[in-house]
Amino acid sequence: GIQVEQSPPDLILQEGANSTLRCNFSDSVNNLQWFHQNPWGQLINLFYIPSGTKQNGRLSATTVATERYSLLYISSSQTTDSGVYFCAGKKYNFNKFYFGSGTKLNVKP
């Protein structure tokens, strides 16, 4: 299978700070997505980003497919950003997504 390494595993921020989360893949993937699991356990789709850069409000993501990594940027963090951020990748025609272990983010007021 594909190994997915996320860093950092834990992150504590003061409200208003910026952060960068990273996701490395052991193999190339054709589908790459970022998710946010909120404190209630719900999984929220953030980005579908097999390559390139996308932005959505205070969040943006960049995937460099040739180097098998992706970055998630959070700017002006808010307490509601707290939770666990997962990246997941999948090869074309393969059934399953491979998830990283997540980055646990705690934004303090």
Add this chain to the structure above:
Amino acid sequence: EAGVTQFPSHSVIEKGQTVTLRCDPISGHDNLYWYRRVMGKEIKFLLHFVKESKQDESGMPNNRFLAERTGGTYSTLKVQPAELEDSGVYFCASSQEQVGRRNTEAFFGQGTRLTVV
């Protein structure tokens, strides 16, 4: 358009009881996946349907878990009998793989939190 919908959002059952989780995929999506995250660990694949057929069920932990997708629409995941280690969050996802397209987005539901006491 409605996204992937899961019911219930939270279930608390006693050890030995039966629980059935339901997933309604996005209309028209042939692919349906079940995943789960237990004990704060990684999100792991359980199984994959293409329409009503099980394409891959290699992630199902044991025979206490039974998934169905009658008619190729919604899916159910039954746990019988439930054990303490089954507690976690169960996610469903759907996608529509298109011929000739290498990249298709999977849409995840918000999950069912299962607590076995």
